[in-house]
Amino acid sequence: xxxxxxxxxxxxxxxxxxAFDCSGAACSVAVATRSDVDELIVLAHREQVMQRGHAxxxxxxxxxxxxxxxxxxxxxxxxAVTIGPGxxxxxxxxxxxxxxxxxxLDVPVAGLTTIDALLAGATAMSQEQSQPRxxxxxxxxxxxxxxxxxxxxxxSELLVADVTLIAIRAATESVLxxxxxxxxxxxxxxxxxxxxxxxxxxxxxDARVLARLALRHxxxxxxxxxxxxxxxxxxxxRPADVTLPxxxx
Numbered sequence: 001x002x003x004x005x006x007x008x009x010x011x012x013x014x015x016x017x018x019a020f021d022c023s024g025a026a027c028s029v030a031v032a033t034r035s036d037v038d039e040l041i042v043l044a045h046r047e048q049v050m051q052r053g054h055a056x057x058x059x060x061x062x063x064x065x066x067x068x069x070x071x072x073x074x075x076x077x078x079x080a081v082t083i084g085p086g087x088x089x090x091x092x093x094x095x096x097x098x099x100x101x102x103x104x105l106d107v108p109v110a111g112l113t114t115i116d117a118l119l120a121g122a123t124a125m126s127q128e129q130s131q132p133r134x135x136x137x138x139x140x141x142x143x144x145x146x147x148x149x150x151x152x153x154x155x156s157e158l159l160v161a162d163v164t165l166i167a168i169r170a171a172t173e174s175v176l177x178x179x180x181x182x183x184x185x186x187x188x189x190x191x192x193x194x195x196x197x198x199x200x201x202x203x204x205x206d207a208r209v210l211a212r213l214a215l216r217h218x219x220x221x222x223x224x225x226x227x228x229x230x231x232x233x234x235x236x237x238r239p240a241d242v243t244l245p246x247x248x249x
Contacts (some may be wrong), residue, residue, distance in 0.1 A: 014158035015077040015219050016043075018101070019210035022054035022063065022094045023086035023114050024141070024180060029061045030207035032215070040212045047207070055093050062097075073105060080110040080214035080223060082205055084235035085149040085158065086141055091234040099231050107224035110214035113159055115151035116141045117205035120213055122178035123153060133147025135174045135197070140166070140181030150182045151236055157194055160237045167192040172192060179203055211237035 014036070020029040030045040046065045048057060066073060081098040084091040095111070102109045118139035141149040147162040152169070161169070167189055174195040177186050184196035189196040214222070226232075 002109070012192055014245065015215065016071060016075055017078040017080050017211045018062065018073075018076050018193070019080035019207040019214060020058065020094060021082040021099070021114070021117065021205040021210060023082045023084055023090040024057055025051055026204040027054050028034065028207040029056050029065040030211050031065055031071050031137050032208065032211035034215050037067075038215075040208070040215065042208050043071060045208055047075070047202075050051055054087075054090050057233060058093060058097055073101070074197070076101075076105055076107055078110060078214060079105075080112060080207075080210045081232070082114045082210065083111040083232050084114060085237045086114045087216070088236065095232060095234060097175065102226075102231070108219060108226045109232055110210075110217075110222045112210055112213050113151075113158065113206050113235055114141065115149065117209050118178045119151065119153045121202070121206050121209040121214045122176060122199045126208070127222075132168050135176045136170070137199075138177050138196075140177055140185045142179075142184060143182040145175035147184060150181075151166060156216055158235075163188040163192065170194045170196070173231060181243045190196050 002014065014033040015030065016033045018031055026047060026049045028047040031043045032043050035041055041154055046061050048061065050057060066242045068215045079098045079102050081094045082091065083095060098109045119137055122137045137153040139151050143149060148166065149158065150161050150166055163185065170189065176199050177196050178199040180203040182203065186196040186198050
């Protein structure tokens with residue numbers, strides 16, 4: 001992972017981003033900047049695995065991460081957050097926090113999908129571990145409804161798909177699978193003739209990866225995007241589990 005030099009070593013003009021994810025079974029927060037040769041420099045990172053309680057955990061984690069980075073909230077130039085797909089509640093918590101900070105600090109928000117974050121993290125990890133590059137990377141988030149939120153690297157399409165459809169999309173390719181769906185999806189794909197291997201490591205998006213993705217563009221890019229499209233909104237690939245009461249009579 002990137003080194004963590006002191007803030008005095010950073011270029012004065014380098015943007016500083018606060019990135020966080022709470023869309024899955026973890027809460028991840030990072031403060032990062034970039035060097036004068038566009039390398040990501042992580043100033044601080046915190047991560048906590050949790051199934052619930054993200055709303056209570058996120059604000060204190062942001063505070064401790066900023067303190068560890070020796071960065072004041074007023075020094076931030078950008079907020080990066082996941083928009084989904086994933087936990088409906090988690091995505092809303094993250095986006096509400098990002099919007100509140102952005103309005104208070106007058107900074108833009110970079111809204112990034114969990115699929116893009118997982119794919120970027122897995123690609124970097126497979127390169128570090130010298131995984132065969134003929135393998136395509138597939139991100140899979142278990143919906144716990146018998147299917148998955150999925151996305152392939154190099155493709156912009158995000159799907160809600162069952163194992164059969166994923167196997168058809170993968171065809172005869174060898175794939176690396178990242179995300180919390182990897183444990184159940186890989187054996188099922190193997191049974192259907194797809195050579196699938198899980199990517200070892202975290203199954204939720206890493207805030208350091210979010211920071212890297214956000215800093216691929218300058219701050220003005222995100223400011224213009226917010227003005228044009230509004231603040232990022234949750235990405236729901238299908239409706240939440242909400243049943244409206246039937247009308248009487």
